[in-house]
Amino acid sequence: MTTYGYARCSTNENKQNINRQKRELKALGCVDEKNIYWEYESGTKVDRVELNRLLDQVQEGDTIVTTEVSRITRSTKQLCQIIEIVKEKQLKLVIGGFIVDCRNGELDAMTDGMLKMMGVFAEMERNMISERVKSGMANAVAKGKVIGRPITSIETLPSCFIKHYPKYKNAQINKTELARLCDVSRQSVYKYICIYEGKK
CATH class of the missing domain: 3.40.50.1390 (Resolvase, N-terminal catalytic domain)
Incomplete structure (x- = not known):
């Protein structure tokens, strides 16, 4: 067990x-x-x-x-x-x-x-948070602020990804292990790889 x-x-x-x-x-x-x-x-x-x-x-x-x-x-x-x-x-x-x-x-x-x-209660809390976020975003837009996360580019890739990417490229580690080393999700690592390798 x-x-x-x-x-x-x-x-x-x-x-x-x-x-x-x-x-x-x-x-x-x-x-x-x-x-x-x-x-x-x-x-x-x-x-x-x-x-x-x-x-x-x-x-x-x-x-x-x-x-x-x-x-x-x-x-x-x-x-x-x-x-x-x-x-x-x-x-x-x-x-x-x-x-x-x-x-x-x-x-x-x-x-x-x-x-x-x-x-x-967990679902209700999430819905309340979502409502507050939407209200805050609408208020920010009304004040002329730009909403959204910064776009990730090859210049802004995390240094830990750049450091460990060669291990992935040489098949020493897989995507899951690379994600754990970078402390991000597999989806983020896949996005980083696509950016780094110049894929769409």
Whole structure:
């Protein structure tokens, strides 16, 4: 039986936050860092590479640890799907101090209801944040400010990517390992590679 951790941030600018999550996951029992799956993706995105890899990897009796329900998803529908996977695979799910033990294949009604309520609050929080962001952007546009992230170019590629790219090019590491070395998502690494190699 193995303990796996999952950490997520919405953007790769928040490295401090995801590193804090990794430390907390170790404190919660996922002591082996190679068993921590992490990524920079929206909590509402269903098809997340690292989360899907984790859910494919776990076996009966294993434990999944995450710091809070909003890390694993901000969608009530997806949370229900994850709960079903936890029950089907007979896993233990630890969300901070909240334990969902389905290693006998069952989930009591009280725990199921509390878990889904946590999911509703996580989704509601995300919607409130989204509304505030939209309001702030509209206000900024009204004041004539330019909205959006700076465009990444070959001149602005991270130095860590430039440093480790030769290892990828020489097949010493793959995209996932390159992403971990650069502390960014696989999607970001793919974008960096396309820019660096002059692809469209």
